[in-house]
Structures are given as structure tokens and as C-alpha cells.
Amino acid sequence: MQEYNFTLKYRLAATDADQDDIVERLGEAGCTDMLVGIGIAGRLALQFDREADGARNAIRTALEDVKAALPTAMLVEAHPDFVSATEIADLVGKSRQNIRKLMVSNPDFPSPVHDGPSVTLWHLSDVLEWLEARKEYKLDKRLQETAHATREVNVAREAARLPSIARELEMLVA
Structure with a gap:
């Protein structure tokens, strides 16, 4: 346990x-x-x-x-699932500047799920997988496992909403 x-x-x-x-x-x-x-x-x-x-x-x-x-x-x-650069930095024990530098200098850094004018968000599990592949970061396995599980919950929650949204849209377009 x-x-x-x-x-x-x-x-x-x-x-x-x-x-x-x-x-x-x-x-x-x-x-x-x-x-x-x-x-x-x-x-x-x-x-x-x-x-x-x-x-x-x-x-x-x-x-x-x-x-x-x-x-x-x-x-x-x-x-933790949807996270900002600041949250990523806090969770992996690095500075926001360090994380920002990784984002800017590595074209293979995970794509954000939301890129707005005031905040950009990533799935934490994507970022942790990417960092782990670099082998330069000591990551908490429980955090990685939790990030995957919370992402699954959020995706399932959204998927459960889709049938009702699809029916609503169908009625609007018909």
C-alpha cells in the first residue's frame, strides 16, 4: 500500500x-x-x-x-491532469524557467491541450513521460501513476458527456 x-x-x-x-x-x-x-x-x-x-x-x-x-x-x-508550466515545475522540483527552456528548445516537447492567451495547459502524464525519456529527471512513480489515472478519469468524464452533446448538436443542425 x-x-x-x-x-x-x-x-x-x-x-x-x-x-x-x-x-x-x-x-x-x-x-x-x-x-x-x-x-x-x-x-x-x-x-x-x-x-x-x-x-x-x-x-x-x-x-x-x-x-x-x-x-x-x-x-x-x-x-493532477491539466497543468500549467508553473505547476509542472512545482511537481518535478524545477524552476518555471527551466521548464520553459525545455519547451522552447525541444520541438518534441508534448503539445498543450489548451493554448490560450493567458494560460497554456498540458496533460501532466504526457510531460512526465517525455521527461522520463530524457533520463535527466528523477520522477516520483506515484505522481506518474496518479497523473495517468486522473487523465483517464477526465477523459471518461468527457466521453460520458458526448452522447448528450451529440444529440443536442444533431437537433440544432437538423
Whole structure:
């Protein structure tokens, strides 16, 4: 068993407005290994430090526990997956300038999944794989495993939304 660190971010139903009740329900469901963040009304961030025999199992059981406690909560994102250059630097113990230099000087650096005017985001698992192939970085295997698992969760969440979006678009174009 190892400890895996990850964050699950949720959108809450209007009926889940009582913060004390939310914390109580999460504790009763087995979520005693996390910190609760409620900074934005209707949103919830749960930072887990969960022991399991793998990142997938840690995240799966956390998702099950949250679903049991807050059945109407909608998963927004599992983290670490989408990361900025600053987050990459923090996670691998390098400076942002070091990471930026790698991005600029290596055309094979992973492509971002979002390249906006104020923020660029990558899948952390892509960047960690790339860094590992360079053999110049000592990377935490649990972080790599967690990045892969959170990416899978986020991709599955988006894929689950596709049928309803496809139906909506079909109605608009027909």
C-alpha cells in the first residue's frame, strides 16, 4: 500500500449548500483522508491523501465514497491532469524557467491541450513521460501513476458527456 495524492473537484447541487452537512456526510462515507475546499459557491474541491495498492484504486474508491455521500454532485475535474508550466515545475522540483527552456528548445516537447492567451495547459502524464525519456529527471512513480489515472478519469468524464452533446448538436443542425 502506498499513499496517493490527488484532488477531485465537483459542482454541487443547490440542495448541497450546508457546508457542515457536506463534511459530515463525506466523513460518514469514508472520506476521512482528505481536505475540503469550498471557496466558490456551488463548488467543492477534495484533496485526498489516500492509501491504496495503486493510483487507480485510490481514485476509484474516492469517487465511490464521494458519490455515496453526495449523489447529486457532478465531477468537474480530477487533478493532477491539466497543468500549467508553473505547476509542472512545482511537481518535478524545477524552476518555471527551466521548464520553459525545455519547451522552447525541444520541438518534441508534448503539445498543450489548451493554448490560450493567458494560460497554456498540458496533460501532466504526457510531460512526465517525455521527461522520463530524457533520463535527466528523477520522477516520483506515484505522481506518474496518479497523473495517468486522473487523465483517464477526465477523459471518461468527457466521453460520458458526448452522447448528450451529440444529440443536442444533431437537433440544432437538423
